[in-house]
Amino acid sequence: MPQILKAGERAPADGLYRVTHYQHRLPHLVSVIGGTILPLCQKCGDRVHFEIIGPPRETDGLSTDRDFSDDSDGIKRSR
Numbered sequence: 308m309p310q311i312l313k314a315g316e317r318a319p320a321d322g323l324y325r326v327t328h329y330q331h332r333l334p335h336l337v338s339v340i341g342g343t344i345l346p347l348c349q350k351c352g353d354r355v356h357f358e359i360i361g362p363p364r365e366t367d368g369l370s371t372d373r374d375f376s377d378d379s380d381g382i383k384r385s386r
C-alpha cells in the first residue's frame with residue numbers, strides 16, 4: 308500500500324517523495340528528511356499530497372523547490 312501524506316503531516320522517514328499537485332503542476336520528486344512537516348504548496352495549498360517512493364537523493368531538496376520556498380506566508384511551521 309502506498310502511503311499518501313498530506314501537507315501538514317510529518318514525514319515518517321527520510322525518503323524520496325512524489326509530490327502531486329492540484330492542476331497547476333505535474334507530479335515531481337523531492338527528497339524529505341524524516342520528521343519534516345510537509346509544507347503547503349504556495350499555489351494549491353493543502354490539495355498537494357506526498358507519497359514516499361524510495362530512498363532520498365541529494366538533489367531535489369524540499370527547500371529549493373519553487374512551490375515550497377521558505378519565505379512563503381502559506382507555509383505553517385511548527386517551530
Ligand SMILES: [Zn+2]
Nearest residue numbers: 328348350351
Ligand atoms: Zn501545488
